[in-house]
Amino acid sequence: MLEYKSNLDLEDYSQINMDQKSLISNRITLNFPVRDKGDYSLSKEELVSPHYTYSKDVRGIYINGWVVGNERKTDNLIKEVEESNLNSIVVDLKDVTGRIIFSKNQRDISQLFENGLKELIDKAHKKGIYVIGRLAVFKDPVLANKDSKYSLKYISASDNETIINSDVWVSPYSKEVWEYNIKISEQAVKLGLDEIQFDYIRFPTLAVNSKLIIKTEENKSRTDAIVGFLKFANERLKKYNVLISADVFGLTTTAKGDLKIGQDITRLVDYVDYLSPMIYPSHYSSGFYGIDNPDSNPYDIIFESLEDAREKLGDKSYKLRPWLQDFSLRHIYTDKEVKEQIKAVKDNQISSWLLWNPRSIYTISAVKDDSKKGMEERWNLQGSELFQKR
Numbered sequence: 494m495l496e497y498k499s500n501l502d503l504e505d506y507s508q509i510n511m512d513q514k515s516l517i518s519n520r521i522t523l524n525f526p527v528r529d530k531g532d533y534s535l536s537k538e539e540l541v542s543p544h545y546t547y548s549k550d551v552r553g554i555y556i557n558g559w560v561v562g563n564e565r566k567t568d569n570l571i572k573e574v575e576e577s578n579l580n581s582i583v584v585d586l587k588d589v590t591g592r593i594i595f596s597k598n599q600r601d602i603s604q605l606f607e608n609g610l611k612e613l614i615d616k617a618h619k620k621g622i623y624v625i626g627r628l629a630v631f632k633d634p635v636l637a638n639k640d641s642k643y644s645l646k647y648i649s650a651s652d653n654e655t656i657i658n659s660d661v662w663v664s665p666y667s668k669e670v671w672e673y674n675i676k677i678s679e680q681a682v683k684l685g686l687d688e689i690q691f692d693y694i695r696f697p698t699l700a701v702n703s704k705l706i707i708k709t710e711e712n713k714s715r716t717d718a719i720v721g722f723l724k725f726a727n728e729r730l731k732k733y734n735v736l737i738s739a740d741v742f743g744l745t746t747t748a749k750g751d752l753k754i755g756q757d758i759t760r761l762v763d764y765v766d767y768l769s770p771m772i773y774p775s776h777y778s779s780g781f782y783g784i785d786n787p788d789s790n791p792y793d794i795i796f797e798s799l800e801d802a803r804e805k806l807g808d809k810s811y812k813l814r815p816w817l818q819d820f821s822l823r824h825i826y827t828d829k830e831v832k833e834q835i836k837a838v839k840d841n842q843i844s845s846w847l848l849w850n851p852r853s854i855y856t857i858s859a860v861k862d863d864s865k866k867g868m869e870e871r872w873n874l875q876g877s878e879l880f881q882k883r
Contacts (some may be wrong), residue, residue: 544687547623548736548766551814551845552860553581555627558594560853561585567613570853574622577860581623583690583847584613586681591635593677599635602673605680614685625688625738626681630674630722632693633663643670645697646708657705662697665718665755666710668725675729688736690769691726694719695742695754715755723764738767740816743777746770746802758802762809769847772798773818774834788824795837803841814845819855831859 554574560566561584574582585594586606593599595610617624637644637660645662649655663670678689696707696715709715726737741756751757762768774794777787782797784790795817803810817834818826831848838846848855 544623544736547580548688549811549845551581551623551625551767551847552579553583553623553625553847554579554819554855555583555847555849555853556585557851557853558585558588558592561594561613562609564609566853570855571617571620571622573855573857575620577857578862579860580621581625581847582617583625583627584610586610586626586628586689587633587674587677589629589632589693591629591633591637602676602680605677606684610681611684618685623687624685625690626678626686627690627692627740628674628678629693630691631663631665631670631695632661632697633670634661636670636673637661637663643667643673647705648708650704650706653706656708659697665694665696665715665722666713671722671725674722675726678726678730679733682730682733682735686735688738688766689726689730690738690740691723692740694722694739695756698752698754714751715753716751716757716760719755720760720764723761727764736766737764738769738814739765740769740771743770743772743798746772746798746805759805762806762812765812767814767845768806768812769814769816770798770802771816771849773816773849775818775820775822775824786824788822791818791826791830792833792837795834796840799838799841799843810843813843814847815843816847816849819848819850819859820852826856828856828859831856835859 554570556567556570560570571582574580587593593602593605595606595608595613597608598604614624631645637658641658643663644658644660645664647657647659649657674691682689696718699705699707707715710718713721723737723739730737739761741758741761742752742754744752745756745758758768758770772795774791775788777784777794779785779787781787782793784793787794795815799813799815802813806813815838817831817838819831820826824830835846838844848860
């Protein structure tokens with residue numbers, strides 16, 4: 494066994510031989526490895542951004558475009574997220590009226606979101622909150638009325654010939670409409686959003702006795718149009734390292750086909766990171782799933798719907814992140830009903846969900862528990878460097 498000095502002084506060395514990768518002293522030769530710089534390279538692709546991990550366990554609330562413009566109300570909602578088991582917020586970027594939120598100049602889509610979006614994202618990130626931007630895509634009266642070339646086309650059922658331009662819906666077939674929405678998305682993503690959520694990625698629903706027929710393109714189905722948009726969105730947004738999700742009708746989890754609105758989830762699921770069926774019990778008719786009053790039986794509706802969705806999607810079921818009901822129509826929703834829905838999600842081995850209230854007023858007591866799993870315990874972040882601008 495060799496004995497060395499615990500600390501060798503510089504004068505102990507009589508020669509430094511870099512070619513032989515060794516230090517030679519009067520008493521002992523120490524060999525050491527020298528690696529090429531390439532051995533230590535760490536490319537961007539080798540890293541997994543934290544928002545990809547957090548997206549798998551999202552529990553969030555929706556903040557509408559009017560509330561989000563009120564700093565006091567928004568701060569109160571963020572505080573409620575902090576003090577509960579929630580960890581995410583969904584904020585409007587463009588709503589169903591076509592209004593672009595956080596933007597004073599609606600006409601120039603290359604200069605958007607100068608009015609508070611960046612500040613909101615930074616504020617949320619400092620508190621470890623995941624931020625999703627919601628974009629209503631094909632229901633857009635502003636764009637539909639700007640120029641008829643953007644409008645969805647109807648054919649009059651009376652003569653099967655007359656073309657009528659929609660003043661509410663734009664065409665899911667139009668690549669110009671796709672471009673318009675993606676340019677808006679890009680402006681928001683550059684400010685640090687974790688995820689873009691596309692809502693109203695569908696055709697309008699028509700009554701059975703409607704006097705209008707939606708004009709479709711030859712050899713291209715409604716679902717083809719929606720899939721085409723999602724493919725386009727993926728191609729354009731992938732460079733921004735942002736996730737993509739889509740909202741779909743609750744009935745898509747159970748009904749076959751696309752409900753004549755272009756939402757066949759077995760096809761859409763391939764082009765999103767997460768799929769959010771809007772399975773609000775109040776929206777189901779009596780007798781659905783054999784339940785006389787769906788609105789007052791939230792657990793059963795949510796469980797049956799998600800069970801069907803899992804059967805449809807198979808090994809892609811991990812992409813399910815349902816919207817749950819936190820508002821009242823015929824039946825009053827309280828802490829009990831909200832908790833029952835969340836339990837139904839968990840009982841389907843799904844960890845993520847979102848709460849919807851159109852007025853952004855939530856039953857926060859339903860998402861608090863005695864364990865007090867606050868942001869620190871769940872993510873151990875509280876504004877760490879993990880949420881710095883990517």
